[in-house]
Amino acid sequence: MKIKAFLVCLFFLAGCTSHSQKKDKPKNILRLNIVQDPATLDPRKSSDFVTSTLHFLLYEGVTKMTPYSLVCPAIADEIEVSDDGLEYKFHLRDAKWSNGNEITSYDFVKSWTDMLDPQFPCPNSHLLYCIYNAQAAKSGTVPLKEVGLHIIDHKTFCVILEHPTPHLPETLSFCTFFPVSQIDAVTNPEWSEGKNGHSPISSGPFILTKWSRGKEIVLEKNPYYYDADHVDLDEIHLSIIDNETTCLHLFEQGELDILGVPYTGIPTDALESLRGQGRIQTACLPASSICTFNLGAFPFTNKHIRKAFAGAINRAEIVKNLAILGEAGYTFLPPSLMLEQEYEPLFLEKNPQIAKSNLQKGLLELHLSTSDLQDIVLIHPTTGIYPRLAQVIQDQWKKNLGVEIRLQPYEFKVFLDKLTHHNYDMALCVLIAQYHDPMSFFERFESVQNPKNYPGYCNKTYRKLLSLSHRCKDSKERLTKLHEALAVFREDMPLCPIYHCHNPYLVQKHVKNLQLHRGGSFHLLNVRTEKKK
Incomplete structure (x- = not known):
């Protein structure tokens, strides 16, 4: 027997009047900045925050987040769920692509099936592994x-x-x-590169009308979007500048409307002053800044060495002096995803002897001395807080462990390639939840084949506990298994949290009705820009 499960979302509408734009009404344009060009226009191939942000504006799936709900109907207006929870039936609404063609069930099934082709580059294919035979298909078996x-x-x-x-x-x-148009996929194999001025066929609230690489992206409202009447923005102009200080200057000159991740962060050295002026707003993000260890690189094959480097980071000092709006990372999961009763401090920073003791244990097991660790390299992105964070942690390790490591910055694409191919010793990066459930953290480390498994972590007990949690019908039983898996992960220490992220942001006074999703990201569709006359 099947039951119908309707996802209900409350839409707080200001009224029932039409949102149609009068001919003499000025366009409602929002001006933002991103730090890099998107890596791809294909949402199935996205692997970074900036690229994914663009995809959320151009495309849509069967469900979506809103400021009022973690999930509500999107292109699917009805979902049926079987009694045993093993079968989902999706009924699609009358939705169209930006070329006027109907969005069909074939678009979804074909797009998802293609992601599971062993030859298709999908960094997040692990998200589909809950589907029957999906992982086996991706492995080619x-x-x-x-x-x-x-x-x-x-x-x-x-x-x-x-x-x-x-x-x-x-x-x-x-x-x-998010599905992709099969017209694009079949007739133009290079459509996702945006070459020769080609704009992708969209299913979301906006269409891409201009992309000058390294300079600007322009999005315009999609007239065929099924909910276009409730999209107030006419255009979004995205400049592409990778310098936060320059962007803050442009904001102060009135040339940008919002500063804040993912639309360019605020320079760290300006936060204290801006906060003192009462101009900073903050949002809690389901994300953590971490140091990941390459478990295949010597000496981080040894867990005591990993524990030593993890325990010798002074998180309180970093949050006080650098990531001043962050929260010290004493738990693996960020607060919004934290398991009940998870809050046990991971690191006793007031007792640096614990870190030194772990270092000595590791050195003894590896038959090394401290001088043998001088060639270790910590890699990090060139932008944002990371260059300064790397220097602070480098100094802390020298002070607390007597080990002086080297730093190596990389442009983001190169950096990401080194992470996914495990071509590094240690790395500073951020883990961002892709959906609002603790499993968004746990499942990254279930398989060493997952490109998001940056440490290359593999533990049979951990994997078995996650498998058991999948089959728990009782939420408390599931929570128990996740706690046990977290204990295994904690003992192995393949990575360590540094701080949990809060997003400080600035908004111009003429920008009205900016809302936040429950996950902390910006909801732009109903923004109005009321410029002074």
């Missing part, structure tokens, strides 16, 4: 036709799962699951 994705009719498709996945609606709101 079963044919794609045996994956649990089935078209029922042109407006209905069915998903069969390996195990109950209560957070599936939240997961499906992430951009990896």
Whole structure:
């Protein structure tokens, strides 16, 4: 027997009047900045925050986040869930692509199936592994036709799962699951590169009308978007500048409307002054700044060495003097995703002898001395807080461990390539939840084949506990298994949190109705820019 599960979202509308734009009304344009060009226009291939941000504006999936709900209906207006939680049936609304063509169940099933082709570069393919035979198909051990994705009719498709996945609606709101137009995919194999001025066919609230690489991206309202009447912005202009200080100057000159991640952060050295002026607003993000260890690189094959470097970081000092609006990372999960009763301090920073003791244990097991650690390199991105953070941590390790490591900055694309191919010793980066459930953290480290598993972590006990948690029908039982998995992860210490992220942001006074998603990101659709006359 099947039951119908309706995802309900409360939309607080100011009234019932039309949002149609009068001919003499000035355009409602929002001016933002991003630090780099998007890596791809294909949402299935996205692997960085900036690129994903653009995809959320251009595309949409079966569900979405709003300021009022973690998940609500999008292109699917009805979802049926079987009693055992193993079968989801999606009924699509009358939605169209930006070229006027109908969005069909084939678009979804084909887009998702292509991601599971072993030859298709999908950094987040692990998010689909709850689907029956998805992981086996990605590894090439079963044919794609045996994956649990089935078209029922042109407006209905069915998903069969390996195990109950209560957070599936939240997961499906992430951009990896946004379908792409098969016209683009078939007729223009290089469509995702945006070459020769080609703009992708969109399903979301905006379409891309201009992309001058390294300079500017222009988005315009999508007239075919099914909910276009409730999109107030006419255009979004995205300049591309990778210097936060320059962007703050442009904001102060009135040339940018909002500063804040992902639309360029505020320079760290300006935060204290801006906060003192009462201009800073903050949002809690489901994200953490971390130091990841390459478990395949000597000497981080040894867990005591990893624990020593993790324990010798003074998080309180970093939050006080550098990441002044962050929260010291004494837990693996950020506060919004934290497991009940997780708050046990990971690191006793008032007792640096613990870190030194772990270092000595590791050196003894590896038959090394401190002088053998001088060639260790910590890599980090060239932008944002990371160059200064790397220097602070370098000094802390020298002071607390007597080890002087080297620093190596990289442009972001090069940096990300080194992370995903495990070509580093240690690295500073950020982990961002892709959906609102603790499993968004845990599942990254379930398989060493996952490109997001930056340490290359592999532990059979950890993997077994996650597998058992998938099959728990009781939420308390699931929580117990996740606690046990976290204890295993904690003992192995493949990475260490430094601070949990809060997003400080600035908004011009003429920008009205800026809202935040429950996950802390900006909701731009209903923004109004009321410029002075």
